[in-house]
Amino acid sequence: MFIISPLIISVSSFALFIVLIGVIYRQKSYFHRTNKVLKTQLETQELFINELQSSQKIVNKQLIEFNNKLESLQLENEQVSKQLEHRIKTLQQESVLQKQLLEQFQNQQPQDKLYSRAFKLVELGAEIDEVVRECDIPLAEAEMLISVHRNKTSPS
Numbered sequence: 001m002f003i004i005s006p007l008i009i010s011v012s013s014f015a016l017f018i019v020l021i022g023v024i025y026r027q028k029s030y031f032h033r034t035n036k037v038l039k040t041q042l043e044t045q046e047l048f049i050n051e052l053q054s055s056q057k058i059v060n061k062q063l064i065e066f067n068n069k070l071e072s073l074q075l076e077n078e079q080v081s082k083q084l085e086h087r088i089k090t091l092q093q094e095s096v097l098q099k100q101l102l103e104q105f106q107n108q109q110p111q112d113k114l115y116s117r118a119f120k121l122v123e124l125g126a127e128i129d130e131v132v133r134e135c136d137i138p139l140a141e142a143e144m145l146i147s148v149h150r151n152k153t154s155p156s
Contacts, residue, residue, distance in 0.1 A: 118142065122149045 118135040122145050126134075131142040 115141075115145075118145055119149070122146050 114135045114137060118131050118137055118141075121131050121134060122142075128139065128142050128146060131137070131145065132139055135142075
């Protein structure tokens with residue numbers, strides 16, 4: 001059979017060695033490029049993270065300011081609400097009082113109308129009996145109205 005000569009073994013070993021070195025060199029440059037790309041991506045992501053952290057600080061600061069303003073507005077609203085409640089209560093009391101006064105006035109009004117009518121009758125020259133009968137007032141009051149009317153119309 002064939003005896004492999006040491007020269008062929010050496011040449012084939014050397015060729016295999018050269019091929020392996022080429023493959024290793026190619027892999028090394030591929031890994032080097034990949035490493036550069038990954039480092040660039042890592043730096044980009046770190047910059048992005050820094051920007052996000054900075055934005056987060058700004059947003060947190062704005063949230064704190066907004067929260068403080070909100071608390072201030074809420075306190076102000078509570079104070080205004082208390083003032084309005086007090087005003088409403090006061091107005092309700094005044095309304096009740098006005099209703100009572102109106103009822104009193106309305107209750108007095110029929111009597112006032114009778115006396116106004118009686119006085120007009122006296123001005124028109126009605127007699128005491130007619131004033132008492134038409135206005136349903138006591139005789140003494142009718143006499144008083146006539147006497148007041150006479151004092152007004154008489155020259156002093």
